Amino acid sequence: MSTIAQKKGFGGTIWDFLTTVDHKKIAILYLIAGGFFFVVGGLEAVFIRVQLAVPNNDFVSAGAFNQIITMHGTTMIFLAAMPLLFAFMNAVMPLQIGARDVAFPFVNALGFWLFFFGGIFLNLSWFLGGAPDAGWTSYASLAIHSKGHGVDFYVLGLQIAGLGTLIGGINFLVTIINMRAPGMTYMRMPLFTWSTFVASAMILFAFPPLTVGLTLMMFDRLFGANFFEVAMGGNTVIWEHLFWIFGHPEVYILILPAFGIFSEIFAIFSRKRLFGYSSMVFATVLIGFLGFMVWAHHMFTTGLGPVANAIFAVATMAIGVPTGIKIFNWLFTMWGGSVKFTTPMYYAFGFIPSFVCGGVTGIMVATAAADYQYHDTYFVVAHFHYVIVGGVVLAILAATHLWWPKMFGTMLNETLGKITFWFFFIGFHLTFFIQHFLGLWGMPRRVFTYLPGQGFDFSNLISSVGAAFMSIGVLVLLYNIIMTSVKNVKVGNDPWGDGRTLEWSIPSPPPFYNFKQLPLVRGLDAFWLEKMAGKKGMTPAEPLGDIHMPNASFIPFMISLGLFIAAFGAMYHKNHAWGLPVIILGLLVTFGSMFLRSVKDDHGFHIHKEDLVEDNEKGAKA
Amino acid sequence: MQAEEKMTYEKWPAAPEKSTLEAKNKFLGFWLFLGGETTLFASLFATYLALKDKVPSADAALAKDLFDLPLTFVATMLLLTSSLTSVYAMYHMKNFAFKKMMVWLGLTVLLGLGFLGTEVYEFSHYVHTYKHTFTSSAFGSAFYTLVGFHGAHVAFGLCWILSLMIRNSKRGLSLYNAPKFYVASLYWHFIDVVWVFIFTVVYLMGMVG
Amino acid sequence: MTNQQLNSGNPSVDIEYRRRKSAEEMRYQVVSFSLMIFLTLIAFASVAIKGFTSWFTVPFILLLAAVQVVFQLFYFMHMSHKGHEAPQLFLFSGVFVAILTVLTFVTIVWW
Structure with a gap:
């Protein structure tokens, strides 16, 4: 083991996390940072609902x-959904395919630190003259005229965070293609790995268009270019296309x-x-493929013409089939299974x-003609919160309970977990179900208030009460985590008792080299198969030998x-x-660190066989 | 096989770029990165095509006024040839002929520098003769962004190959640095692929009108 | 990866074989380079000669570019060799997204 990792004490732990290249520790970093941003984003949601709770409210200004x-x-x-999913991918995926690393x-560490600094940069806007205010889509026609530096924070912060996501995606892809354990064929991979x-493949192709879009916006706002300046020949629809060529695959990157x-x-x-394992795999791949051909359904009212709208409407509805x-x-x-109602299973039930x-509302808004009515109303807000909160957030909460023991070696309290579920689930439907109707009644989205007596008052109040319920749910979860x-x-190893895949065959939390001996995989649900055959653990696929591990590094942080x-x-x-010197200084730090990385040979280190045997005996005694 | 091991001609494997797990990962990861770069450049090309000849006033220079066949031809030949020289370098890398590899890589770098030289000359020519700048029109912004992105890739590739050469000049080939050389040459070919489309879509199609 | 399975057990024979094999491959590389130069010349010539309409020239030079890129990918970047299945899958997926993007921007960017 490297000497740094053995340093104890608070400072040592911090340094350990700043330099770690261990995917399980990076997962914890993603979980903490993503959880923090989830709370920040949640507070912002609460502010929105407080502002809209009653008509003509002046809790915040327009x-x-x-x-x-x-x-x-x-x-x-x-900053919340992506990193939280990345946390679980990092924590679990290498274990599921039986890889040591x-x-x-x-690059994995670099991906985290890029995301982290990008997120911090974006959020510093609150303290440095105002946050971005052109919507999360930041349409160019609005964004290039936004005063102050808000949109600049958006463009630069997302650029940095986006780079991190992109290289993280490449890392996952190569890991899955090259580092599966013996016997782990593609059609034996657990569905989360699939x-x-x-999702990583989609990241690979979807993030570069975002990079380009953000670059163009940066050039326009900060360096005098004219991509979106109509008087100079520019065209703002370019941004819309680039954003959604990224943006639509992005929602599948989240939901898959x-x-x-x-x-x-x-x-x-x-x-x-x-x-239907194979049909599940097929559906996943098909959704990934179709996900790239539907982006213009976000732009039905832009005026692309009936032919384009029709093509994209049909393609969009096609995604309903694999789903x-x-x-x-x-x-x-579940049918015919012996269902156990644990907290993760509550979320899974609630999810369907x-x-x-x-x-269903997705098919409604995919109907181009009808979308002219729904567009820019609360109906759309309700729709995407139903898929993102009802799909992604429920999954993240479920995964938190499911894999918490694997990541930290201790179980979250089940009773508190179920309380969290009920508060969150009821709050979620309370908040967003009524918004469908608000939208159909004509309440526009992104407007800071409404007049009394238009039939919006009571429904908005219900919606705000729901937000309070969700907040209580999250607070209970935080309490649960602390306790x-x-x-x-x-x-x-297998705290739920019913683990099926390889991550449940090793200790919780796993040793930093994951598998002492790589497991031999005999079929789908590898660990379950061994259990059914009456074995305690996996059959090793190799004799005990030295294990090669990478060295920790502070360079990702510096880059x-x-x-x-x-x-x-x-x-x-x-x-x-001072702007120009600071740009140069920053780039010098980045490229200098990259240069240092490439000229300094880093061969990693070996854990010797004898130490592994020793570990084994210690484990047996304890 | 150990990556640090001192290599001899006899021990050198047939595919030194993929003979360790690290090398395999690097090889595949880099190809995937190139897949991503494809969509990156596609977005830039698409933007250029949408904004081609979009200028604020009638007297601004258009594509057909700007581009010049001989200069583009020279740049193209320089870059295409540099692709061949880097193929030669990899040929010698596979034969464990370190010195020869370095010579061919050196030639690649020189040709790349020549290409960058023509590009710098070309840009300054447009700016001074035609007042066609990054900020003069949407067309200008799109043109300089697309071609400049490619130029920046060339410059980055040059720095990359040069630092690999300097770093390894005294240590010879090993299974640790062979994949690095190989991946850098892949990158260089990809730059060439992008240039094929730039000279076709931007320059030749620009001159056709 | 092409010739790794062809081990005779005698290292010096193997190396001799590999040398010849890569020398032969290098000849193919030079041939494909000459073809690429030739295609480039035709592309430039078809623009330099003013006789053709752009309806002919544009598709023609695009086709030449595509052929040339195939040479680059399959010969210079060795994509024709074994062990390039995943690179092919991902590169062509990238090309697919690229074509969609470019197609969009020349058709429905609205005015």
Whole structure:
């Protein structure tokens, strides 16, 4: 083991996390940072609902309201949902395929720190003259005229965070393709791994258009370019297309891992093999493919013409088919199973009707002609919260309970978990169900208040009460996490008792090399098969030998810090003379660190066989 | 096989770019990155095509006024040839001929520098003769962004290959650095692929009108 | 990866074989380079000669570019070799998204 990792004490732990390249620790970093931004985005949501609770409210001003809705959307999508899913992908996916590590541990760490600094940069806007206020889609016609530096924070912060996501995606793809354990064929991979794979592939192709879009916007706002300046020949529809060529795959990047999480949960707690495994894989890949051909359904009212609208409407509805396959497969998994009602299973049960609601309204808004009515009303707000909260957030909460013991070695309290579920679930439907009707009655989205006596008053109040319920649910979860960590009752390899996949065959939390000997995989649900054959653990696929591990490194932090500094320079260079030197300084830090990384040979280190045997004996005694 | 091991001609494997797990990962990861770069450049090309000849006033220069066949031809030949020289370098890498590989890589760098030189000349020519700048029109912004992004890739590739050469000049080939050289050459070919589309879509199609 | 399975057990024979094999491959590379130069010349010539309409020239030079890129990918970047299944899958997926993007921007960018 490296000497740094052995340093104890608070400072040592901090340094350990700042330099770690261990995917399980990076997962914890993602979980903490993503959880923090989830709370920030949640507070913004609460502010929105307080403002809208009663008509003509002046809790926040119109300008502040614009900033809050923009930051709520941006934070929740980029800084909460994505990193929280990345947390579980990092924590679980390498274990599920029986790998000792990810393909690029260094890049993995770099991905986290880029996301982290991008997120911090974006949120610093609150303290430095105002947050972005052009909506999370930041349409160019609005964004290039936004005063102050708000939109600059959006452009630069997301650029940095987006780079992190992109390289994280490449890392997952290579890990899954190259590092599966012996016998782990593609069609034996757990569904969460499959969905990680497809989502990462989508990241690979969807994030570059966002990078380009953000670059163009940055050039326009900060360097005098004219991409979106109509008087100079520019065209703002370019932004809309680039944003949605990224943006629509992005929602599938979020929902596919959520589907993967629920597939695991249904199989584990129905104590039955997932129904229709191969059709599930097929549906996942098909959704990934179709996800790239539907983006213009966000732009039906832009005026692309009836032919384009018709094509994109039909393609959009086609996605309903593989999604339907999945829903039925989950139902059939439970059918005839011996269902155990644990907290994760509560979420999985709640997910199906909620997500189906979101899917049905999805078909409604996909109907181009009808969408002219729904567009820009609360109906759309209700629709996407039903799919994102009802799908992604429920999955994240379920996964938190499901894999908490694997990540931290202790179980979250089940009773508190169920209380969280009921508060959150009831609050969610209370908040968003009524918004369908608000939308149909004509309440426009993104407007900071409404007049009394238009029939909106009571429904908005209900919606706000629902938000309070959800907040209580989250508070109970936080309490649960604190209490669990304080008690810290250690659990064994398979705390749920019904684990099916490889992550449940090793200790909780796993040793930093994951598998002492790589497991031999004999079929789908590898660990379950061994249990059914009466064995305690996996059959090893190799003799005990030295294990090669990567060294910790502080360079990922420095590379990201450099971009963070350069972003400040870029933002202020027009009005302040120090801007340009700061850009150069930041880029020097980044490229200097990259250069240092490439000239310094880093061969990693070996854990010797004897130490592994020793570990074994210690484990047996304890 | 150990990546640090001192290599000899006899021990050198047939595919040194993929003979360790790290090398395999690097190889695949880099190809995936190129897949992503494809959509990155596609977005830039698409933006350029949408904004081509979109200028604020009638007297601003258009694509057909700007571009010049001989200069584009010279740049193209320089970059295409540099692609061949880097193929030669990889050929010698596979044969464990370190010195020869370095010579061919050196030639690649020189040709790349020549290409960058023509590009710098070209840009300054447009700016001074035609007042066609990054900020003069949407067309200008899109043109300089697309071609400049490619130029920045060339510059980055040059720095990359040069630092690999300097770093390894005294240590020879090993299974640790062979994949690095290989991946850098993949990158260089990809830059060439993008240029094929730039000279076709931007320059030749620009001159056709 | 093409010739790794062809081990005779005798290292010096293998190396000799590999040398010839890569020398032969290098000849193909030079041929494909000459073809690429040739295609480039035709592309430039078809623009330099003013006789053709743009309805002919534009598709023609695009086709030449596509052929040339195939040479680059399959020969210079060795995509024709074994062990390039995943690179092919991902590169062509990227090309698919790329074509969709470009198609959109030349058709429905609205005015």
